[in-house]
Amino acid sequence: MAAMAEPRIRPKPSRFVRGRLWIQAAFLLVWLDPLALRLHTVCGSVYHCYACPLALFACPVGVLANFSALHVVPFIAIGTLLVVGGVVGGFVCGWACPFGFLQDLVAKVPVPKVRLPSWTGYLRYAVLAGLVIAVPYFFGEAHPLFICRVCPAGAVEAGVPNLVREAAAGGSAAGMSALKWTILVLFAVAMFVKFRPWCSLFCPLGAIFGVFNRFSAVFLRANPKKCVQCGACRKMCPVNLAPERQLADPLCIRCMECTRCEAIEVKTAFGRTERADPAPAE
Amino acid sequence: MAQPGEARVRRRFRGGARRTVLAAILVAAGAALVIYGVARHSRTVLLKQAEPPAAAEAARAIDEPEPALIREITVGGLRRNPSGKLERTYGEGETPSLCPT
Numbered sequence: 001m002a003a004m005a006e007p008r009i010r011p012k013p014s015r016f017v018r019g020r021l022w023i024q025a026a027f028l029l030v031w032l033d034p035l036a037l038r039l040h041t042v043c044g045s046v047y048h049c050y051a052c053p054l055a056l057f058a059c060p061v062g063v064l065a066n067f068s069a070l071h072v073v074p075f076i077a078i079g080t081l082l083v084v085g086g087v088v089g090g091f092v093c094g095w096a097c098p099f100g101f102l103q104d105l106v107a108k109v110p111v112p113k114v115r116l117p118s119w120t121g122y123l124r125y126a127v128l129a130g131l132v133i134a135v136p137y138f139f140g141e142a143h144p145l146f147i148c149r150v151c152p153a154g155a156v157e158a159g160v161p162n163l164v165r166e167a168a169a170g171g172s173a174a175g176m177s178a179l180k181w182t183i184l185v186l187f188a189v190a191m192f193v194k195f196r197p198w199c200s201l202f203c204p205l206g207a208i209f210g211v212f213n214r215f216s217a218v219f220l221r222a223n224p225k226k227c228v229q230c231g232a233c234r235k236m237c238p239v240n241l242a243p244e245r246q247l248a249d250p251l252c253i254r255c256m257e258c259t260r261c262e263a264i265e266v267k268t269a270f271g272r273t274e275r276a277d278p279a280p281a282e
Numbered sequence: 283m284a285q286p287g288e289a290r291v292r293r294r295f296r297g298g299a300r301r302t303v304l305a306a307i308l309v310a311a312g313a314a315l316v317i318y319g320v321a322r323h324s325r326t327v328l329l330k331q332a333e334p335p336a337a338a339e340a341a342r343a344i345d346e347p348e349p350a351l352i353r354e355i356t357v358g359g360l361r362r363n364p365s366g367k368l369e370r371t372y373g374e375g376e377t378p379s380l381c382p383t
Contacts, residue, residue, distance in 0.1 A: 040356040041349035050356035058352050066355035070362050075319030076348050082312025086305050140362065217305035269302040 008262035009232050017256045020094070024101035031056050031098050043077045045084040045092055047099040047205050049151070051158035053165060061132055061205050062154075065147045069136035081208055089216030090209050093199060094253040099153045100199055106191040107238075114194045115240050121200055121251040124207035132204045144179060152187040152198060155180050195238045199253060210250025217269040220247040220254065226263035233258040319348040327351075327360065328369040330376075354378075 012018070031048045033039075033056035040050055044057030060077050067074035084092060093100050107113070131147040141148075148154055159176040176184070190197035199206045213219070222244045233243040236257045241249050243258040258264045324347040331342055346354070354360045354370070357378035363369045372378045 040353045043352060055356075058356050063352055063355065066360070067351075070325075070351075070355075070360060070368055071366070072325055072351065072368070073323075074348075074352075075315045075323050076352065079312040079315030079317075079319060082308050082315065084312075086308030086312060141358075212308070215301065215304045215308060217302070217309075219301070267298075269298060269305045 008226060008228070010260045010262065013257060013260050017259060020255065021101070021104065023095055024098075024104065027096040028098045028101055043074075043080045045080055046097045047153050047203065048097075049148075049154040049158040051148075051154060051162065053158075053161055055157070059153075061151075062148055064204075065132045065136045066141060068133050069141040069146070071137065085209050085212030085216060087217050089212035089214075089219065089254070090206070090250075090252050091216075091218060091254040092209050093203075093206050094255040097199075097205075099156075099203075100196060100253065102156070103191050103196045103198065107195050109192055111192045116194070116200070118240050118246075118249070118251055121210075121239075123201050124203055124210070124250075127202050128204035128207045144177070147204065149177065150179060150183055152183050155184040155187075159184070196253070200239055200251060206253070207250065210252070213250060213252055213254075214248040219267055219269070220252075220256070220259070221265055221267045222247055223263050223265060227261075228263075233261045233264060236260055323348040325351060325368055327354075328363070328367055330370045330373040 027046075031044070031046060032054040037056060039056055040058050042057050043060050043063050045060060047061065048055055048057070048059055050058045050062055060081060063074050063077040067077070127147070131145055131150065135143050135145050136147070139146075143149075155176060159180060163175055187198060194200070220243070227244050229244065231242075234241070237243055238255060238257060239251050239253060241252060243252075243261075243264055246252070247264070256266065259266065324345045326343050327346045329342045329344065351360065351368075359371055359378045360368055361371050
């Protein structure tokens with residue numbers, strides 16, 4: 001009987017992967033508009049509410065939803081998502097999104113995490129089709145289910161800060177709706193018991209970028225010559241995927257935790273990686 | 283005749299080339315849309331006015347390019363009126379809402 005091959009797992013993630021939180025923090029600094037440029041004529045590529053007092057760009061989901069309400073085609077938002085998605089795909093979620101960063105930080109709190117089946121990730125497409133496109137198109141931006149009115153990112157990044165700012169200025173703080181407060185509280189609790197609850201269940205932007213995981217120029221690949229089917233990568237995956245066969249899955253946020261296994265590699269479409277992978281000697 | 287190993291590498295290379303072409307098409311299409319949106323796409327927006335709009339509606343409309351439309355929606359400054367036209371939600375000299383949501 002042949003001995004089972006040893007899994008090739010590095011003792012710890014690469015320095016680059018270990019520095020992911022720092023890279024996310026660096027991106028956050030950019031999104032928080034430290035130079036007060038307020039480039040709100042530019043559509044961003046991350047989930048960061050434009051109503052935030054410190055937002056550099058316009059939120060692409062907010063732009064899509066509002067343009068849908070206005071019955072106008074958002075060429076700039078679609079184009080921006082195509083360009084960014086075509087180059088990096090889901091890496092935006094894992095490395096650049098400030099809302100994902102917040103959830104990653106909270107996930108560090110050592111509380112047992114719930115793992116939901118990966119099909120629940122398809123709820124994100126219902127949110128995209130329903131709350132971002134259909135509800136605004138048919139009922140306008142005043143509808144209570146318009147995405148911005150139920151968005152927890154908007155509550156965290158814009159609702160609460162603006163409430164504090166108005167209260168500090170002595171103004172009449174109108175506050176957020178009861179629905180938004182409820183969502184904010186539920187979301188705050190969920191962040192502790194589920195890894196990236198918003199991203200993995202509801203995020204419409206993650207749904208868009210997830211599609212690009214199949215086509216993006218920068219991608220992950222499992223090398224079948226190195227994979228021994230040990231299943232170690234599944235235990236490393238925070239979003240409950242089987243990386244050795246689901247690296248193009250829309251749920252993958254490209255956190256690269258699975259690259260601790262030597263069989264999983266980062267590749268670029270424009271590199272010469274395939275030529276560097278020679279056939280075994282015949 | 284190609285050896286099996288060679289065929290595998292060639293197949294993988296073709297897969298890589300397909301991804302390269304797809305990614306390039308996506309990026310080129312996206313860039314084209316952004317350029318079109320910035321340079322060519324605009325919509326007519328009615329400005330809010332104190333008097334009834336029937337009198338001077340035509341004179342109080344402006345063409346706003348898409349980047350300006352994006353800026354307006356970030357402050358809740360646009361809506362679609364019952365007749366299907368876009369209009370500002372705030373008048374001249376007024377400030378839009380602090381938080382549009």
